[in-house]
Amino acid sequence: MVKVKKERNFKLEKQEILPGSRIIKTKNTKNRIDYFIENIEDNYSFKHTNLFKNKSDLINEFKIYREKWNDQPNTIIKKYKNTKSIKNNLITENILPLCIDLEVASICDLACPHCFREYLATPDKIIDLNFAKKTIKEASINGVKSIKFNWRGEPLLNPNLTDLIKYAKDVGIIETIINTNATNLTEKKSLDLINSGLDYMIYSFDGGSKKTYETLRPGRFKKNNFEQIIKNIRKFKSIRDQTNSKFPYTKIQMVLMESNRHEVESFKELFDDYVDEVTVTLYSERGGSLNDLPVDKKNKLENYLFEKNLPKNTPYMLDGEGNLFISLRRKTCKQIFQRLMVTYDGKVGMCCLDWGAKHNLGYLSNKGFSSKMEEKKIINNIKMKKKGFELLKDAKLPKTYNEPEKKILSIKEIWNGLELNKVRDMHLNDKINDIEVCKNCNSKDTFVWEKIN
Ligand code: SF4
C-alpha cells in the first residue's frame, strides 16, 4: 500500500505565462544542467568512452548543446524573419539538428484519454534494430548531440532499448533521453537502464490518487495499477542509490487537467523524495471549445470576446494559477530549427506534435512507404473489437498533409531539404496557419498571448 504523507505547503513558481513545463520548486528540486555537470565523473560518456580527453571537454560540449537549444532557433528566427526564402542558409551557417527523436516503439500498453493515440490510429510496432543503429550513427556523424528514444509509444516495450542507448553513447551522443510510463520498469530493466548510459528519464504520471491516476492512465491489455507504478518508480531510485549511480537524472511530470488540478500537492508528496524533479505540465493550453473551461472562466472569456468583437473560436489558455489568456497571433516555431522526429518505419516529422509525421518531410527507410497499411490494420483491429483495442474505439485513420517523393534520403538531406525549408519559410513569413498541422497545433509556445484582466 502506498502511503501519502500529510500534505505540506509546497510553493508553486509564479510566472505570467508558463514556457514549456512548469517546475514545482520543492526542497529537493535540482537543475538538470547543473546536475549533469556536477556528476560528470559518473557519466557514461566520460567513464566508458574515449571520446573526451578530459572532463572539461565533455562539459563544454554539453553546455554548448544546451545553450544552443534556445539560442539556435532564436538567432535564426531573428536573422531570417520575413526573408522570402531561407534557401541554403542553414548549411552556410552550419546549423544542425540538436536532437533526433527516434521512435524505438510505436506500441503502447496504456490508453490515456488525453493522448493522440485515442483519435489517431497508431501502429503497434517496434523499430528495426539495424535501422535504429544506422540512424543513431548517422545522427552522430552529423553532429547531433542528443537522442530521445521515443515519440508515439512506450520505449520500454522495445527489448533492445538499453543496447541502443549504449550504442548511442558509444558513438558520441552526449545526452540520451526517454519518456516512460514506468509500467515495465522492472528491477532488471532499471539496472540495465542505469548501466546503459541513459542520462535523463522522464516519467509520465497523471494524478495524485489511485482513482484519478487509473482513470487517466488505463491499461490496454491489463489493468494498470497505481500502487505498482509508484513502487517501480521508488524502486528505481533505490537501485540507482544502491549502485552508487548518478544517472539517469529523473523527472516526473503530470499533465494538468481539470480532473487532477486538485491533486498537485498529493502528486508532489508521492514522488518528491524519489525523483530529481517534479513537474506539472499544462494540457488545456489552447481552447477549441468554450465548454472546456470552468463556468466562471467561460463566462469571463465569452464576455471579453463579445465586448471586443472577437471570434468565438479565438485561441485561449488557462494557466496553472487560473489566469486566462487569449491569442490573436502565432509566432515562428522553434522546433523546426531544433530537432527531427523519426517514426519506427523511417518517416520524418517536423515536430513532436506532428503525430506520426502527417506532414511528412521525407523517408530514412523504405518501410515508411507503406505506413498507411499499418495504420489501416489498427483501424481493422478496432472494428473487429480485438483485445487491447476496446479503449481506442474513437481512433481514425490519420490524414496525410504532405507526401514527399518516395525515395530514401539522409538526415542531412531532410534537415536541409526543400520540404522542411518550405515549412520554415512559411513560419518566418507569418503563414503558419497555412500549414494544416501547424494550424491545428496547440503548442502554447507558438502563440503570442495576452492576459485578460
Ligand atoms: S503512456 Fe504515453 S504514449 Fe501511451 S497512451 Fe499514455 S500518453 Fe499515450
Ligand code: SF4
Ligand atoms: S507550430 Fe506546432 S505543429 Fe507546427 S512545427 Fe511547431 S509545434 Fe509543430
